[in-house]
Amino acid sequence: MGSEFGVGTGMIDTAAMRHAMVASQLRTTGVDDVRVVAAMASVPREEFVPAESRTLAYRDTPIPLGRGRYLNNPMATGRLLTEAAILPEDRVLLVGAATGYTAAVLVELGATVTAVESDAGLLATARAALPGAVGIHWVEGPMADGHAAGAPYDVLLVDGSVEELPAALIAQLRVEGRIAAGIVDKGVTRLCSGRRTEGGVGVVPFVDAECVVLPGFAKPAAFRF
Template sequence: MRRLLGGALVLLVAAGTARAGDPYARARARMIRAVEADVAATRARIGRDRLAPAVMEALARVPRHEFVPPEWKDRAYENRPLPIGYGQTISQPYIVALMTDLAGVGPGDRVLEVGTGSGYQAAVLAALGCRVFTVEIIPALAEAARRRLRRLGYDRVRVRLGDGYYGWPEHAPFDAILVTAAADHVPPPLVRQLRPGGRMVIPVGGAFRVQTLTVVEKAADGRVSSREVLPVRFVPLTGGGRL
């Protein structure tokens, strides 16, 4: 029953923010409907008719307008990536929701994110109740995201300045790893930091080309498998581990 009511629950969240005087409530509701339409259009590729209601509820709660530059606030809830400076982007809401759903995370899970950007994906994960460890290689973005997440009350997110290719071994193993930049291979350090039974969601492919969103799974016995999900386009993963 909860799965069938997922869309209605999201609309109730939007309606609640509207009653509270949120000027972005209508735009946020349109964004949710656009994400649901993209899910329906790609269901044959992604292997599901809808995303988990908890994921959609988290997407509906996170104020995306807080994670974009001021000049883009009026377009913050469009279902598209937007520039955030330094050659980086905030991901399309559909892709954020899909990657979160594919990771299969929930309350209490430890999640590593590679590529903090503005902090939007980390906020969605935190809204699900995850403990988030996120790594950003660009100093200005890392510091801005740290301040933004703290100001907005996302206390379950820790931000680190560093090369995400090598993960965050001090806090491993992780129940899930989300990589929000494209790599031409799956980084071995991240595979090692994935808990048995965990999943990594990562775009794999060449820089500035169409890549493939890939789910990497580590079985209980440590064996690793992967499956391709969807063509995507991400900015490239940078740092010392880049081939």
């Protein structure tokens, strides 16, 4: 890992912090898929945050990554992964890869991941945190565009909140493919899930929760006379 993210954790007991995250933030908030809990208990979250924030890595709060971006809080990511019902060998389009934490958890669950990120610096950190990772294809570009060359995907996972799900992302999901994403609705972030069908897409909220807002997904401003 690079120097910004790569200093040691000193005397921090990250294993104990990971255990506390599982006990107090995941199991108590509806993250009830035992495979998701086990994967999040296994992946060292502190390796995906800036060095100065490592003591915050397991708190139930977004972690600043610089340039206005944040690593999603564990509960939001855990609930999205649970609702997505990730299966071994699922092909997942991950939108909002950030520093690679959620991609690492998805691989731990047995998925093959196409991880899209618009911030070149964050993507460089993700690659450095997971050198030679098998099962992850990193894509630098507008998150709203996804990665059509790898379609169709079994799952669309947006690890953050967006004002709307672009048609370009939905089109890259196979029919009956699953969706889990945060949606910004009148200033409130809601975690949502659903499926693509022959007739379109159906996504419904399942909980109001803090979920970081991703750039590049603003709805076009309504025309005013």
